[in-house]
Amino acid sequence: MAGVAVAGLLSARGQAVLDKIDDALTWESPKRKVRLDLSGLLEAETYRVDQRPPGLLFSNDEYYFNPRLSLFGDARFGPHFYAFTQVRIDRGFDPGSEDWDARFDEYFLRYTPWEDGRVNFQAGKFATVAGNWVARHDSWQNPFITAPLPYENVMVVGDLAGPPSAAQFRGRRAGDDQKSKWLPVLWGPSYASGASVFGRLEKFDYAFEVKNAALSSRPDSWNAFDFGWENPTVTGRVGLRPNASWNAGVSGSFGSYLQPSASASLPSGKDVGDYRQITVGQDISYARHHWQFWGEIFLSRFEVPYVGNADTLAYYLEAKYKITTQLFAAMRWNQQLFGEIPNGRGGQESWDNDIWRTDFSVGYRFTRHIQAKLQYSYSEQEGGRQQGQQLVAGQVTVKF
Numbered sequence: 001m002a003g004v005a006v007a008g009l010l011s012a013r014g015q016a017v018l019d020k021i022d023d024a025l026t027w028e029s030p031k032r033k034v035r036l037d038l039s040g041l042l043e044a045e046t047y048r049v050d051q052r053p054p055g056l057l058f059s060n061d062e063y064y065f066n067p068r069l070s071l072f073g074d075a076r077f078g079p080h081f082y083a084f085t086q087v088r089i090d091r092g093f094d095p096g097s098e099d100w101d102a103r104f105d106e107y108f109l110r111y112t113p114w115e116d117g118r119v120n121f122q123a124g125k126f127a128t129v130a131g132n133w134v135a136r137h138d139s140w141q142n143p144f145i146t147a148p149l150p151y152e153n154v155m156v157v158g159d160l161a162g163p164p165s166a167a168q169f170r171g172r173r174a175g176d177d178q179k180s181k182w183l184p185v186l187w188g189p190s191y192a193s194g195a196s197v198f199g200r201l202e203k204f205d206y207a208f209e210v211k212n213a214a215l216s217s218r219p220d221s222w223n224a225f226d227f228g229w230e231n232p233t234v235t236g237r238v239g240l241r242p243n244a245s246w247n248a249g250v251s252g253s254f255g256s257y258l259q260p261s262a263s264a265s266l267p268s269g270k271d272v273g274d275y276r277q278i279t280v281g282q283d284i285s286y287a288r289h290h291w292q293f294w295g296e297i298f299l300s301r302f303e304v305p306y307v308g309n310a311d312t313l314a315y316y317l318e319a320k321y322k323i324t325t326q327l328f329a330a331m332r333w334n335q336q337l338f339g340e341i342p343n344g345r346g347g348q349e350s351w352d353n354d355i356w357r358t359d360f361s362v363g364y365r366f367t368r369h370i371q372a373k374l375q376y377s378y379s380e381q382e383g384g385r386q387q388g389q390q391l392v393a394g395q396v397t398v399k400f
Contacts, residue, residue, distance in 0.1 A: 054388030059096030149334030162305030
């Protein structure tokens, strides 16, 4: 049935229908002071994974089907105000994290005093300004199906409670990932709530935000009405665009990563605001002719109760080649290294298992509305237990 549906969409008649839908989802006032646009992505993903599932895949099934509908609403009110909202219906923000779910992932209001974009003010729930992957993370722009390693590799650092002892923390690396309790360096696009100021001055970009949750925080923490503002996180990025081909930037973030529920597990006299995630990063991208390159590196420190500083370095390098105007291939190398902490015997040991992963992807854009991708990933992790060594995934996206 899915093949019949895709074949229908690829037909000339199917494309005409999608074009008409595009036209019907736009409205403009007679004097063009107000413009409303509705668009969306309809996605069908399937995964075949070695057990235990890697990254932020929550399903324990060997084969997993993950449909998703994302609806985007854009509204412009004159030259100075812009509003945006994103609604998603799927099987959880991360595949398998819920049976079925419908939520507002993003909503914000933006004010631009001057039309040249030198400064913009924004408030609401929106993606982080750190790095360069977030700006291209949706399925239409991302050459891969999964996120880079820094955005999805779950570490033994948790946010719901502090470890009862240093020995217990050290022992976590020998077990399976506990995704309901532990965190990555950045949790996907990090749609936390807050306010930001950003803009462009000649060749320089800048963006700064204050949000209610850390870069590593889980989706349940992103809603300002549920999580609160007791321990905000400050994140910023400054970028340089010397020409049309190059874009480079540095990012930094500082804030508490523990949730309020962790208070009871902390040492006497301490609160969640005393334990922070401190992250610095660098990103770069380059495009020329058929080639596109991206890279990011993050050094993050988690201040862990009863343990001290737990440092990690995570990075990826990514290349995409347009074989034809419709066909592309991509490769990504990912790696994460972990620092050392006291082992309780007078020495030092790594606090989590080093990991590397390589991703390969091919994609074909049938029309300006339909795209398909196939991805294969292979990873190696130190220690006796591998977390999903091989992954094969397919994805079809319909854009309207």
